[in-house]
Amino acid sequence: xxxxxxxxxxxxxxxxxxxxxxxxxxxxxxxxxxxxxxxxxxxxxxxxxxxxxxxxxxxxxxxxxxxxxxxxxxxxxxxxxxxxxxxxxxxxxxxxxxxxxxxxxxxxxxxxxxxxxxxxxxxxxxxxxxxxxxxxxxxxxxxxxxxxxxxxxxxxxxxxxxxxxxxxxxxxxxxxxxxxxxxxxxxxxxxxxxxxxxxxxxxxxxxxxxxxxxxxxxxxxxxxxxxxxxxxxxxxxxxxxxxxxxxxxxxxxxxxxxxxxxxxxxxxxxxxxxxxxxxxxxxxxxxxxxxxxxxxxxxxxxxxxxxxxxxxxxxxxxxxxxxxxxxxxxxxxxxxxxxxxxxxxxxxxxxxxxxxxxxxxxxxxxxxxxxxxxxxxxxxxxxxxxxxxxxxxxxxxxxxxxxxxxxxxxxxxxxxxxxxxxxxxxxxxxxxxxxxxxxxxxxxxxxxxxxxxxxxxxxxxxxxxxxxxxxxxxxxxxxxxxxxxxx
Numbered sequence: 001x002x003x004x005x006x007x008x009x010x011x012x013x014x015x016x017x018x019x020x021x022x023x024x025x026x027x028x029x030x031x032x033x034x035x036x037x038x039x040x041x042x043x044x045x046x047x048x049x050x051x052x053x054x055x056x057x058x059x060x061x062x063x064x065x066x067x068x069x070x071x072x073x074x075x076x077x078x079x080x081x082x083x084x085x086x087x088x089x090x091x092x093x094x095x096x097x098x099x100x101x102x103x104x105x106x107x108x109x110x111x112x113x114x115x116x117x118x119x120x121x122x123x124x125x126x127x128x129x130x131x132x133x134x135x136x137x138x139x140x141x142x143x144x145x146x147x148x149x150x151x152x153x154x155x156x157x158x159x160x161x162x163x164x165x166x167x168x169x170x171x172x173x174x175x176x177x178x179x180x181x182x183x184x185x186x187x188x189x190x191x192x193x194x195x196x197x198x199x200x201x202x203x204x205x206x207x208x209x210x211x212x213x214x215x216x217x218x219x220x221x222x223x224x225x226x227x228x229x230x231x232x233x234x235x236x237x238x239x240x241x242x243x244x245x246x247x248x249x250x251x252x253x254x255x256x257x258x259x260x261x262x263x264x265x266x267x268x269x270x271x272x273x274x275x276x277x278x279x280x281x282x283x284x285x286x287x288x289x290x291x292x293x294x295x296x297x298x299x300x301x302x303x304x305x306x307x308x309x310x311x312x313x314x315x316x317x318x319x320x321x322x323x324x325x326x327x328x329x330x331x332x333x334x335x336x337x338x339x340x341x342x343x344x345x346x347x348x349x350x351x352x353x354x355x356x357x358x359x360x361x362x363x364x365x366x367x368x369x370x371x372x373x374x375x376x377x378x379x380x381x382x383x384x385x386x387x388x389x390x391x392x393x394x395x396x397x398x399x400x401x402x403x404x405x406x407x408x409x410x411x412x413x414x415x416x417x418x419x420x421x422x423x424x425x426x427x428x429x430x431x432x433x434x435x436x437x438x439x440x441x442x443x444x445x446x447x448x449x450x451x452x453x454x455x456x457x458x459x460x461x462x463x464x465x466x467x468x469x470x471x472x473x474x475x476x477x478x479x480x481x482x483x484x485x486x487x
Contacts, residue, residue, distance in 0.1 A: 032248050033241070040242035044164065044232055049173060051228045052157050053180040055120055058217045059150050060184035060294070061191075062127040063092070064142075065213055067295040068192035069206035071308040077204050082205050082422070084136050089295055089417035091140050096147035097407045097414075102154030102401030104159050107269065108395060112160050113195050113228035115152055121221040122149035128214025131207040155406045159399035160388035163239035164473050166249075167486055168334060170386045175330030178382045182326070185294060185319035189312040190271075192298075254311050266396040273478075276401050279388045282343075283409030285442035286380035289350050291416040293377050296428065297370065303426015304363045314367070322374035327381045339387035340450035342485050346383070347443045354436040358429065380442065381409070390486040391453070393478040412438075453485040460484070 066074075066088065075085050108117055121147055130142040139165055161173050173420055191209065198208045229235035233246045270276050299320065302311035325346075333342045353372030388405060392398040420431035460481045479482065 009374045014117070017297050029232070032245055036241050037245045037249070040238055040245050040370055041169075043237050043242065044229075044235065044246075045176075047227055047229060047235065047237060048160070048164065048232070049176045051116075051224050052161075054220065055116060055153060055224065056157065056177045056212075057180040057184045057187075058120070058220065059123060059153050060181040061213050062123055062217060063146065063150065063167055063189050064185060064188055064294050065192070065209050067298050067314060068188060068209060071298050071302050071311055072192065072196055072209065073204055074205040074206045077206070078133070078136055078139060078396055080422075084422075086417040086421050088136070088139050088143055088314040090181065090414045091419050092143040092147040093410055095144050095414040096151045099148055099151035099411050100155050100407040100410065101400065101403035104155040104399045105396065107152070107156045107159060107399065108401060111230055112156060113230060116156060116228070117225040119149050120224055121218060122222060124214050124217030126191050126214075127136040127210055127217060127310055128426050131210035131214065153401040155399070157387060157407070158385050158402045159395075162392075162398050163395055164404065166190060167390040168337060170389055171330040171339070171383065173329075174382045174386045175326050175379075179326055181294075181378055182319045182323035184220040185297075185322070189298070189315040189319070193309045193312045196312070251397075252277065263396070266394060267400045269395050270392075270400040270404060272391075273397075273401075275388075275391060275449075276404060278445060279384060279405045280399070280408040281445050282442050282449070283383045283405050283443070284412050285438040286350075286376065286384060287409040288342075288411040288416060288438050289354075289373065290377055290381055291413045292428075292431060293370075293373055294421055295416065296431075299425055301356075301367070301481065304366055318370045318374050321371050322377045325375045326379040326382065329375075330381070333383065338487055339390070341448050343380055343383040343387070344443050346376035346379045347439050347446070349373070349442070350377075350380065350439045351436065354432050354439065356381045357427075357432050358436070370427070376439075384406075384409075384446075387486060391478060393480075393483060395476075398431065450487045457484055457487075 011295075070085060074080075103119075126142055126145045126149060130139070130146075131144060134140045147354065157177060158174070161170065165173050191212070195209045195212065198205050200208075203211075229237070233250065234243055235246075238246065297315050298308075298311045301314050302308060305454045306314060328345060329342050333339055349372045353369045353375075355371065356369035360366060385402060385406070388401055389398060390399045415434075416431070419434050420428050424430050460483075465479050478485070
């Protein structure tokens with residue numbers, strides 16, 4: 001009888017539980033202490049999101065430095081001709097796309113910290129090696145290897161977050177690590193500007209940019225292995241009460257499915273679900289804008305008449321605004337429990353930015369256009385994957401969907417290198433027009449998808465009202481009548 005609480009106490013004890021996700025009787029939720037839960041989640045946030053943020057920061061720093069190197073003399077030093085620089089952007093995605101889905105599926109079996117620490121060490125070594133390339137074939141080889149090692153990062157992060165956090169907690173957590181990408185863009189511009197005058201040891205400034213960033217990544221990779229928790233329920237930094245609360249969170253929210261056992265049936269169910277392909281279309285459409293901005297922004301700004309150093313520095317405010325915008329959007333999205341409206345709104349900002357770039361020669365207006373593009377630069381992709389995470393139940397179905405959707409989305413990076421060609425610089429009219437078209441596709445598809453999900457939720461409510469809830473099943477599925485989709 002000691003566990004019984006008054007209705008007010010029970011309400012307080014369950015205030016931080018995502019009731020929409022629960023699949024057990026509400027009476028059992030009273031054993032969760034909200035104060036202990038808050039403390040446990042804070043510690044998980046610091047350790048998990050801290051590690052994810054560090055890795056995402058370094059990955060984007062090591063990936064986007066190719067765009068910085070273009071205005072630092074790499075094409076001239078390597079004797080690049082035609083669209084060879086664009087091809088170097090493209091080949092990165094050959095292995096990046098191929099390895100994303102299998103690495104995401106393997107994460108739970110290998111262990112997240114083992115897989116991610118090894119990948120981080122690998123891409124740091126490749127980045128370091130890129131500083132010593134002498135021709136285009138060596139650059140291609142480094143980019144292919146970089147894609148292989150970075151492939152597991154983003155889908156594994158998203159799969160892990162979907163396994164730890166409730167629907168109402170997802171977007172802000174995603175915003176944290178996505179914003180590290182924006183910080184990486186800002187820091188990368190400052191670092192490139194600082195290194196642009198370094199020509200020691202017989203190496204060009206762009207070589208030192210790769211070398212410095214590679215050394216930083218290699219030096220920090222052991223932190224992931226020693227700090228990242230193997231299992232959030234038994235994390236080394238939690239006390240016994242906090243570990244118990246984390247265990248109860250999984251019992252009360254079966255969609256998280258941390259104990260989900262592997263089977264090919266669960267993996268293959270992803271490809272039988274139409275939602276998977278809808279998210280693929282959205283992700284591909286918004287990622288074109290993300291990759292074009294992160295890779296070619298320095299060249300676009302330089303084309304406005306600025307020097308290389310000034311172009312690198314002028315990317316910094318754009319990236320800072322991108323981080324701020326995503327945090328605002330993520331906060332509002334979690335607060336209202338809606339993804340589609342904010343994804344569509346951010347896409348409209350991208351639409352406006354592209355129209356401004358096409359419509360005028362005015363330097364000030366074109367620079368302002370980059371801030372409109374920045375609103376959706378990370379938020380559109382982040383919202384789409386967060387939306388996916390909340391609408392797929394079961395770890396292996398969800399993680400397969402995340403890996404596959406990101407793989408398809410990242411193939412847009414292959415397209416980006418071919419539509420933003422060296423010959424079309426600095427205005428890149430062809431690339432911007434194509435980006436504009438795909439942004440419109442994302443807006444239409446996301447809107448229709450939200451309408452469809454609303455219709456399914458309504459039908460399920462009607463079925464339960466008519467027939468009552470079915471008995472609890474051992475394996476939860478997002479196809480169950482009790483599951484509610486996030487709009």
